[in-house]
Amino acid sequence: DEKKLTSAINQRCFYFDEISSTNAFFLKNVDELNSGDICVTEYQSAGRGRRGRTWVSPYGCHLYCSMYWNLSQGMAQAAGLSLVVACSLVKTLESFKIEGLGVKWPNDIYLNERKLAGVLIEMNGQADSHCHLVIGIGINVSMSEAQGEKIDQPWSDLSLQNPSLNKTDLMVALQKQLHQDLIEFESHGMKVFLPRWQEIDIFYGKEVKLLMGENQVLGICRGIDETGAILLDTNNGLEAFVGGEISLRSA
Numbered sequence: 001d002e003k004k005l006t007s008a009i010n011q012r013c014f015y016f017d018e019i020s021s022t023n024a025f026f027l028k029n030v031d032e033l034n035s036g037d038i039c040v041t042e043y044q045s046a047g048r049g050r051r052g053r054t055w056v057s058p059y060g061c062h063l064y065c066s067m068y069w070n071l072s073q074g075m076a077q078a079a080g081l082s083l084v085v086a087c088s089l090v091k092t093l094e095s096f097k098i099e100g101l102g103v104k105w106p107n108d109i110y111l112n113e114r115k116l117a118g119v120l121i122e123m124n125g126q127a128d129s130h131c132h133l134v135i136g137i138g139i140n141v142s143m144s145e146a147q148g149e150k151i152d153q154p155w156s157d158l159s160l161q162n163p164s165l166n167k168t169d170l171m172v173a174l175q176k177q178l179h180q181d182l183i184e185f186e187s188h189g190m191k192v193f194l195p196r197w198q199e200i201d202i203f204y205g206k207e208v209k210l211l212m213g214e215n216q217v218l219g220i221c222r223g224i225d226e227t228g229a230i231l232l233d234t235n236n237g238l239e240a241f242v243g244g245e246i247s248l249r250s251a
């Protein structure tokens with residue numbers, strides 16, 4: 001219908017052969033963007049990972065993209081969003097016949113226990129009125145051993161299971177899925193995504209160790225709550241922990 005058509009026309013794709021970082025580019029230009037706009041590049045000279053790390057971004061072999069979204073109710077509404085994005089990504093990859101996918105709280109995507117993709121959400125705006133979100137996604141599509149040596153953890157890519165995967169097709173499918181899930185998230189929150197997360201959570205029901213600076217907490221992972229906090233069954237009963245500088249390991 002007419003409304004759908006208008007929203008489809010409103011979304012644009014900014015394609016670069018190379019750029020510093022798709023997230024940085026979108027963050028600089030938030031006032032010009034419409035929800036659903038995408039930025040894609042073949043190479044990032046300063047790809048950003050979570051916690052100030054670098055996202056290794058060699059030319060031509062992977063997918064580096066960002067989507068812009070304007071959240072009408074401010075930053076507080078963004079709680080748990082990274083988990084929703086991880087769910088969208090897994091669903092999209094499954095439609096390309098990739099098997100063995102899983103998520104690790106808060107937003108790492110694993111393929112057979114090795115990191116396949118990452119999500120970095122950056123935002124700017126107010127706590128309670130509208131806020132600009134830039135959702136960055138990096139997916140390892142086809143990594144050479146030499147490139148992989150620069151990565152500081154076990155990694156995986158899509159080439160083993162789907163050597164002829166077309167990156168443009170993947171980008172189009174991902175844009176559609178994300179767009180649909182973000183609309184769902186904006187109107188109903190995380191609730192609908194909880195059962196899905198539970199299905200693909202690699203630590204669900206397992207004993208884990210949460211590292212928070214000097215401290216650590218041991219517990220059985222019981223999934224997440226409606227704010228995206230992780231739930232652990234600890235000596236003190238069921239406790240919820242929010243993101244930030246926390247990392248999760250198997251115990």
Ligand code: BTN
Binds near residue numbers: 023051063
């Ligand atoms: C992580 O550390 O797991 C998150 C990595 C996110 C990388 C993507 S690649 C496209 C977008 N632009 C960036 O600079 N980073 C994100």
